[in-house]
Amino acid sequence: MPLPSAVNTLVIVKTGDAFADVIATHGDFETLFENQLATALPSGMRLEILNAPREPSLPAPATLAGIVITGSHSMVSDAEPWSERLKPWLQQALSANVPILGVCYGHQLMASAFGGLSDYHPDGRESGTHAVQLTPEGQADALFGQLPMRFFAHLTHAQSVLEKPEGATVLASNAHDTHQALRYGPRQWSVQFHPEFTPAVMRAYLEHQTEALQQQGMDVEALHRSVQDTPEATRLLTHFLAFIDA
Template structure:
């Protein structure tokens, strides 16, 4: 049976894993309800093995606490696989680290954002291309999304299309091919997971001039962002 594969690139904080599940569980929870009978979900931990599962019909690449610019060997080993997947028109959706890794694999540059970390529930706005994109076009022109990242896509790969942006990051969502997308935000996060991340990052956020208590008070549900996961299945 064909599989939608969750490519695991990292672990969530221990308290998040204990209370809400690790990154792959967050995705499984969101994807299960929309999964057709002919598809199964599999997890490929790319840090442990370079050999992908058989019969991959599509892939979602998770977030990570690693940094793409530091080029971990397992992460570099994923780049040729992603390049081949793009050439084969395999449906792909990269999230956070997955977003930055896809951009780097396809010829862009991902690195630390000069404005620092972006955390919390922030507004993301569609570009004109995003409003016409088959995956994003059903979303409103602007919508809330959960974010936590220190690195960003700083330079686009050739041929990439910007689908969404906000005041912090010009590249919140990208398309690379007919069925290959990536997003900087976390459609798999729930408000409790977002709260746990801000609590963990309190000192770092204060140091860069953010108010963690205000960020906590602004956390809301993000159904539009989350809907991208279920809609992505329709392209497999």
């Protein structure tokens, strides 16, 4: 069923499903976002889920209060039809200055939609809880400037934004990925890390990726030991709500 067109609606664009055991224990990707956002929504605001791979129609972006794009086990470079269909929609949203926050797949999709390049990282997968550092531009940014210069975040990705779109601003980076966070317009951001993840979800993902990480030469036990709470990264979600017109 198409979403209702309503300016008091914050849409969570679901771009895939988590592992079955993660869903059973912690909830799917959209549920993780709902858990963080629901209690902090502005008065009169509501959350709606748009299942992008299954939804045949998209609401007019200008009728929405804001857009959050989830992660996915899909790959942006595969250019699946449902994913490609989101690109012009996101371009319209950017033109209309609709607040957007893309996460992981959403980060890579936004960068690709706006003229950048997203593909497999030449150094392989990044997984676990890792430090992220703001750039000078990030420290001055209206959203990211609320975070400390260095903070920890949960990460799990094989693809990255390899080339940022022309005009996009790099707000955060780390040793693995130059483009941990990007800004495309006054209220449009994306992040490679997962602010919606809990430590338990991060550990579950490391369990699923053990073999692949070992083949990459990673110390999986050390990655498990380094998993910790990421309150600063998580607060990014509720800070984002301040940029939505209620």
